[in-house]
Amino acid sequence: MENRQRLQKKDGVKVPDPTTPQTKGRPRLLLMGQRRSGKSSISSVVFHKLPPSETLFLESTARIQKDSLNSFMEFQVWDFPGQIDIFDNPNFTFDMDAIFGEIGALIWVIDAQDDYLEAVARLNATILHLHRSYPHINIEVFIHKVDGLSDDYRLDIQRDVTIRIQDELSDQGVENAPVNFHLTSIYNHSIFEAFSKVIQKLIPRLGQLEAMLTNLCRTCRFEKAYLFDVNTKIYIATDNTPEDMASYEICSDYVDVIIDFTEVYGSWPRSDQWRDRLEAEPWTQQLDDQVACEWAESGMVLADARRPIMLREVDRFLALVAIMKEGSYDKMPQINMNVDVVVKGLIEFFEITKPKDVVGTVQGGLVSPGLVQG
Ligand SMILES: Nc1nc2c(ncn2[C@@H]2O[C@H](COP(=O)(O)OP(=O)(O)OP(=O)(O)O)[C@@H](O)[C@H]2O)c(=O)[nH]1
Structure with a gap:
């Protein structure tokens, strides 16, 4: 001393x-x-x-x-x-x-x-x-x-x-x-x-996270999926397809845009007319049931390659961002369901892998996400 x-x-x-x-x-x-x-x-x-x-x-x-x-x-x-x-x-x-x-x-x-x-x-x-x-x-x-x-x-x-x-x-x-x-x-x-x-390298059981994302990419026909730490834009896991700097850059910029947008506008009320349109054919579901996450969810189509990108907030630190294949917008309800299941799995993953003294004794294993094949 x-x-x-x-x-x-x-x-x-x-x-x-x-x-x-x-x-x-x-x-x-x-x-x-x-x-x-x-x-x-x-x-x-x-x-x-x-x-x-x-x-x-x-x-x-x-x-x-x-x-x-x-x-x-x-x-x-x-x-x-x-x-x-x-x-x-x-x-x-x-x-x-x-x-x-x-x-x-x-x-x-x-x-x-x-x-x-x-x-x-x-x-x-x-x-x-x-x-x-x-x-x-x-x-x-x-x-x-x-x-x-x-x-x-x-x-x-x-x-x-x-x-x-x-x-x-x-x-x-x-x-x-x-x-x-x-x-x-x-x-x-x-x-x-x-x-x-x-x-x-510091994440315990990283392989399990990667397997979840790989599975999601396969069932939803995503080109690439990343799990981002939104504050730092570090990606914590990705699927098992080869690394691609361009995909990472575009997804990372997308996270930036959504954060800035959310900071400026927060959540916004939808008009009844707009709500009716979104609940009509082909979705035929209440909007609240279609929007799988209450916090932040976003989709965008890249004009050049016509590839949609989707973002889904997992918790206040993490977001799932994926680049989809052309034409995936037609399958959005099914994709949303699958993303929802994976988001729940991710939340559970981080609960389970937290140090034991923080969460107490953990019982049972990870839920194996039951994805719907596209
Ligand atoms: N071109 C370029 N310059 C950089 C980069 N990263 C840092 N610099 C510059 O390098 C200089 C030194 O950066 P610092 O971060 O203060 O270096 P440091 O290692 O913390 O220095 P000490 O505190 O003295 O140990 C600054 O003028 C930065 O702008 C980089 O990626 N590219």
Whole structure:
């Protein structure tokens, strides 16, 4: 404790206190890397919706910044000051258990527009330190600021960084360390895509979520379905069809539009005339029965490909967004029924996979959604 206070006075560095109650039991994402590599910008853009151009005015981080995020799952993001090397600090010995004990992932940010050799050397030293005591920590390397670089050059840098790390680790006798690489920029969707991959590894029984979405895509003839965390636009799961950045981008932009729209207009009353039309042929059902969700539901058709996109709110954090095939609008009642079943399954999934001390004892298993074949 004395050490901690001394360091705080000396360097202005706030050392994490392992006894702080709000930090217990939540997976933690640590953002580390050299000064000015872009850590605070990433955290501000992804978790606080800061427009990327405004990161130019961010000040250098002097203390460890801890953010607690109450989302579909509670987790923390710790942003480390670039000038501090926690493994080689003459002023203070850090409490490694307090930092790395409950970690979900270590995100190491490398500025691809700068000379990255020192950053790679520090990352290597960090992996070697961690490997001894915490061999299971996922290390996610964000090769960052790739927006100004050509596609070929990006891949060259990724190859070079990967080789430098793998060579050093194998020279030190460390094989199969869990290190993954992502090319990122705050100026496009790549940073959200990379965070999606990182967060997905923290979700227990992710395979079950993916199976639900795959099943939904098959029965409703969807091209692609995503489960979004609406506040961050991170996708928590998708179906098993190949990854497609363009689909993710359009669905993510759609989430933005709906959120903005809902914030401005909230829910709106429908006129009797409009209601009568919606309840007539071919739907022939009360509108309240057709609208499967009271909160937010939306559909839109892309003019170019005539592919509808649908969005359905799952709870206040999550939304299901899917790209349908051409002509799917004719089958909307059936699709709505299936989506409804999956939404219920998703709600149940998150109830069951919550930490036991939050929900108490859980009995029974997941409901296997009974979908109606299209
Ligand atoms: N071109 C480009 N610039 C970026 C990107 N991300 C961050 N930057 C810029 O990089 C600079 C440094 O960003 P910071 O987020 O302050 O860096 P940091 O790693 O938190 O720095 P310290 O707090 O000193 O450790 C800012 O001017 C950002 O605008 C990116 O994806 N592309």
